[in-house]
Amino acid sequence: MSSPSEQHLVALVGNPNSGKTTLFNALTGENQKVGNYSGVTVSRKSGSFRTPHGRKIELVDLPGCYSLNAQSPDEKVTRDFLIGEQDDETFPDISVCVLDASALERHLLLAMEVIELGRPVVIALNMVDLAESRGIHLDPTILSEELGVPVVPVQANKNKGTLELKQALRLPLPAIDYPKWEVSGSEAERLAARTHFIQTICGEAARRENDGTLTLTDKLDSFLLHSFTGWAALIAIMLGVFWTIFSLSSYPMDFIDESFGSIGQWAANTLPEGDFNNLIVNGVIAGIGGTLIFLPQIVLLFLFIALMEASGYMARAAFLMDRVMNLVGLSGKAFLPLLSSHACAIPGIMATRTIDSAKERLITILIAPWMSCSARLPVYFLLIAMLLPQASSLQQAGFMLGVYSLGIVTALIAARILKGRLAEDATPSHFMLELPPYRLPQLGYLLRHIWDRAWAFLKRAGTIILALSIILWALQTYPKPAKGSLASEDKSLALEQSLMGQIGHTIEPIFKPLGFDWRTSTSVLTSFAAREVFVSSLKITYSISEDIEEEEQDKLLREALAESTWPDGSKIYTPLTLLSLLIFFVYALQCLPTTAVVARETNSYNWAVGQLVGMSLFAYLAALAVFQIGTLLGF
């Protein structure tokens, strides 16, 4: 007998859409932590609670899977964890199998595979209310007798039955030596035995009476999956989402802008004059403020994606998009990762794990960074406003849409080309997807999910971006001009003599054929660490004072750029230069965290570095072509 003070490890297993995560949240409440399994980026979600007997339980939420025959990285983690081979972790003391009671026949397969492992198992029969409403009569007692393990009916979304489930987690729980259905033989024979057994017990323990009445989901689907209205709905939803993101986020963004502006002013006036004042105001506050401004957009985009997933609509979108994605050799499952990449390529690349085909997954990862992410937005805003100064906001929005499409279309063409180049999968995989019933998303879960995302972004702003801002500041401040020299009076001259200026002048010949001067080149160079740094770098290299309102800064920057000239007196920022710069930003992979994630997800530095070099080279050549051909044509 174990002592009550000891902590026990309990694993939560279940099919996707079995309500596993809802049950996890209901059991653990606030006590959750998210980490990673070593070696893979599948996140390890665990939480803790106490049983009514006072035992402490650590609950691990394993990735959802349909069987223990590992196909995707997620499924492999689940299997390895259950057999004690993941992360040197010991066997879970108990595995809790979550089954959707309304689809028992399908979900029992996985449960039986888990029971066959010969370790203690408790079954949580979830969504019993839904099953009852569909006319399925459940008998947990018969189910428990037949399977040989405890069966607890629960309704995780209403927090019913969770106490009973906690009580059922008694230790030591006897494992079953030899399940009733198990036969020795080939995998196919064992599977046939399982299926036969399922038929028998479902006949007794889950009788289905009225099958064939139309549910609300069926009615919605007849509209949302229709070959005409379905498409109209999809397009309307997508347009609505992007319009909402851009229009709604401007309010919190203005607020962040003003706050950081006033914090900067306050710091500039309060701190004693000197290098430290300069570092805090122009390095730290400006750098972090310039990044935090994207938080509202990122939060909103994640909110919409989470809403679409939780409501069940995402699977419908994938179903509809499958035909379109097939044209370039991808399946509908690539739609979600590519859509997410419009917020940020990193969660997009992580979302490719649901794609079964290894080849298709690799292609999706490789093209994902060409979806214009939110970090490119401020650059687009600045350049488009300069390119079309007289245009109405609608025309500018149209141009913006064109810039987005440019990335998407090129990415899809690249996918088509890659499809023919890469080696085929060992087994061809075809599209197959479960369409879960529509559900009202749970607010608590949504909020937590979005908070996790926002927090990850904030951490990044506080670490990588902060460090970069300080380095950038130092590069452009030192070496300081001698007292009384001409440069000590003129800020932009001082900058030209700083380390940053020297680097900029060194690399200017590389970027000159694209129409960029040394200041722009330097800013482009800094943006390789993170794109969002570009605009603030430009402000610094063009010596726009940081201690004024952000809006005023933007205006000053546009004026400064418009007036800047080459040594021979010709304008630097001609429309052609702006276009070339815009093209460069559409295509260049200027995001180190993305490269790091690609290396982890593809388990290969070659692909990650190849992608970085390939995309940057493509960006350079595309911008070069635009500028040179444009110049030849006399623009």
Add this chain to the structure above:
Amino acid sequence: MKLFRRATDIQTDSAMTLAQASVGCSLRINSIKGAACDRLRSMGFCESMEVKKLSNGHNMLCTVCGTKLALNKKLAAQILVCPV
């Protein structure tokens, strides 16, 4: 030519693939063949399970035990069914 046919022959005769079956029919799965059979089984397409076909097309819709699934025509061609 055989004069009498065994019952198993008749069953094989009436079998068709899920891809060939007409929309709206309730069907029983006879057998599953081909490369993707393990994946199909783990998704719930097992022998003697009941399937209802909801729509045709490049990707067809069907329900297995109350769960709606979308699957590619090529996969549906690997599932042999007979009407119930």
